[in-house]
Amino acid sequence: xxxxxxxxxxxxxxxxxxxxxxxxxxxxxxxxxxxxxxxxxxxxxxxxxxxxxxxxxxxxxxxxxxxxxxxxxxxxxxxxxxxxxxxxxxxxxxxxxxxxxxxxxxxxxxxxxxx
Amino acid sequence: xxxxxxxxxxxxxxxxxxxxxxxxxxxxxxxxxxxxxxxxxxxxxxxxxxxxxxxxxxxxxxxxxxxxxxxxxxxxxxxxxxxxxxxxxxxxxxxxxxxxxxxxxxxxxxxxxxx
Numbered sequence: 001x002x003x004x005x006x007x008x009x010x011x012x013x014x015x016x017x018x019x020x021x022x023x024x025x026x027x028x029x030x031x032x033x034x035x036x037x038x039x040x041x042x043x044x045x046x047x048x049x050x051x052x053x054x055x056x057x058x059x060x061x062x063x064x065x066x067x068x069x070x071x072x073x074x075x076x077x078x079x080x081x082x083x084x085x086x087x088x089x090x091x092x093x094x095x096x097x098x099x100x101x102x103x104x105x106x107x108x109x110x111x112x113x114x115x
Numbered sequence: 116x117x118x119x120x121x122x123x124x125x126x127x128x129x130x131x132x133x134x135x136x137x138x139x140x141x142x143x144x145x146x147x148x149x150x151x152x153x154x155x156x157x158x159x160x161x162x163x164x165x166x167x168x169x170x171x172x173x174x175x176x177x178x179x180x181x182x183x184x185x186x187x188x189x190x191x192x193x194x195x196x197x198x199x200x201x202x203x204x205x206x207x208x209x210x211x212x213x214x215x216x217x218x219x220x221x222x223x224x225x226x227x228x229x230x
Contacts, residue, residue: 034218042223043119046220049218090158101146102148102160102163103148103150103208107156
């Protein structure tokens with residue numbers, strides 16, 4: 001079965017510091033992976049997606065993620081944190097079986113930015 | 116950019132009452148989904164819908180739940196007899212046709228509070 005595990009329910013970094021949010025996946029086939037962001041009282045916004053075209057994926061707002069098969073990881077990074085990056089971040093994987101392809105979410109990581 | 120819209124943003128209902136959550140997916144999308152997020156927990160898949168029928172449903176989606184696409188634009192989730200544990204944020208999502216690896220686009224959610 002497809003699953004993702006996010007390490008760290010809460011990450012706090014200083015403004016301007018590197019952001020690293022960790023995600024590991026489990027999949028019986030080459031996975032299709034996503035990162036979504038949820039700002040307070042808002043819905044889920046797609047940050048980026050990996051669909052096997054390139055291992056380094058660039059997304060919106062300066063975020064990127066690297067797919068590493070050997071480590072079964074898909075960590076999200078941003079070189080320099082901004083106060084507006086404070087939000088909940090969800091790693092997700094496409095489900096198998098149905099063509100409708102549900103998304104399976106990780107438990108989320110809350111990112112806080114210190115001034 | 117086209118958006119998925121959900122109404123109402125907040126619904127308060129007495130336990131045992133029926134509730135209908137409404138969604139307008141992106142107009143040219145063909146796959147529709149409902150997810151829920153209980154406060155402080157991960158986003159969970161409920162049901163997917165394609166070609167006027169349910170494609171897949173989770174174990175959460177029991178006989179108390181139903182979905183409908185009553186016309187060409189709306190997609191609804193009905194809970195027949197609400198329970199306290201139905202209190203959650205409910206997200207609608209839609210996806211275009213073709214490549215099953217295209218991302219799902221989410222609405223801002225409906226917060227359902229059962230009293």
